[in-house]
């Protein structure tokens with residue numbers, strides 16, 4: 001059943017201590033980050049998404065990146081076991097939120113690790129990045145959770161960026177977009193469109209032709225507009241300093257059974 005709800009989570013007061021793995025640490029302006037987060041939430045609201053705030057996890061610096069804590073397929077919520085130990089305390093609040101929404105709940109268990117940012121769904125194909133945060137046991141558990149429901153799980157290597165979706169996301173027609181220098185094996189995707197900027201690889205389909213994108217990728221926004229898409233641009237610069245992107249600041253719930 002189609003639904004248009006999105007989980008978001010207010011930035012922790014400790015946001016500036018968030019993990020940084022592939023880039024140099026830069027000072028995060030907390031006040032500006034909160035303003036950017038509010039504008040991001042407003043952009044979802046303005047395009048018909050009912051945003052639901054998961055209870056804040058103030059002791060968890062990276063908790064705003066809520067996408068990493070749960071993977072949705074149909075109305076099943078797979079609670080992850082984040083690859084970074086400092087992020088594991090983020091999951092109980094998310095579990096409670098999805099259970100309240102009537103989702104069936106499943107879990108990634110030790111020794112599995114999996115971050116939601118490593119999971120890209122295109123129809124019933126679920127690409128999963130095996131990289132710094134998601135291990136082989138996590139991939140197997142993802143398969144076991146969703147293949148019996150009709151999904152096909154395709155594992156792809158990720159070595160150049162934090163998560164699979166730091167490298168690639170998909171347009172509404174299923175074309176995968178990515179910045180070639182950050183993508184391990186572009187040929188694994190049946191239709192691949194290279195984009196000129198690293199952050200241009202990140203889009204959230206808001207509905208219709210609208211694509212939520214970061215302000216840091218103006219050339220890619222022009223490219224996508226020229227192909228008939230309608231970029232909706234938000235500045236998420238403070239989150240990009242922590243390797244965040246537009247995809248990881250929300251979890252879209254499109255198939256709740258209500």
Ligand SMILES: NC(=O)NCCC[C@H](N)C(=O)O
Pocket residue numbers: 018019020021062065067068084087116117118162163165166242243244245247248
């Ligand atoms: N899915 C995502 O792209 N998540 C971004 C997580 C950034 C956070 N600083 C982390 O390293 O876990």
